[in-house]
Amino acid sequence: MNANATILTELLLKERPSLLRLIRRIVGTTSDAEDVTQTLWLRIQTVTDTPPINDKQAYLYRLARNVALDRLRAGERREALFASGPISEEIAAPVPSAERHLIDQESLGIVLAAIAGLSPRCREVFILRKIENLRVVDIAERLGISPSMVTRHLQNALTHCMARLADTETGADAS
Known part of the structure; x- marks a missing residue:
């Protein structure tokens, strides 16, 4: 000092x-x-x-x-x-409507079914990345595959899930 x-x-x-x-x-x-x-x-x-x-x-x-x-x-x-007064409705997060809640629940069910329909390795990679939040290199090391293969599995999984959601929105699965 x-x-x-x-x-x-x-x-x-x-x-x-x-x-x-x-x-x-x-x-x-x-x-x-x-x-x-x-x-x-x-x-x-x-x-x-x-x-x-x-x-x-x-x-x-x-x-x-x-x-x-x-x-x-x-x-x-x-x-x-x-002290500016009560919080404005524009600032507060809106509560989703009952309809939005049902739509989101339905979408979640579709995504879960799509994940269940993935190949076991693709599903495992997807869960490790999106649920357990592991890095691509960590997943590759854990599963003994290359990082590019992890990326390919992730792309396939996301494409599959998005296609299932799109099918539902267009009504393709209703026929």
Whole structure:
């Protein structure tokens, strides 16, 4: 620790009760004043020896005031952000309709059936990648196949699943 930081730390310990009173007047509560004092100590640790500080006590009090005002302003910004009223319907995530829920359930069933219809190796590769979230190289190593073969299995699986979904949308499976 450099000389300025050391002296300012010692001064902070000596002047702590007075600094707490000053900070509490600015931020309003004792717990916030304690938090600001901790932040002040952290800020002091970053003070360098250049340029030299002539009046270290004045510097410490000015720094304490600045840190307290920064804390107060941050609280005001936070309050302004969250005090704008109730959350707009445009911001809140919409709840899917019952119809959307049924369509999604049906699509999930189609995809699960399509996965079940894959060859065992293709299905295993698909599950390792899409469900277990393994990397292609990890799947290749685990199954003893090349990464390009893993990629080919994934392409086949995705093409198969997308074709089953498309068949359902066009009504091809209803005939």
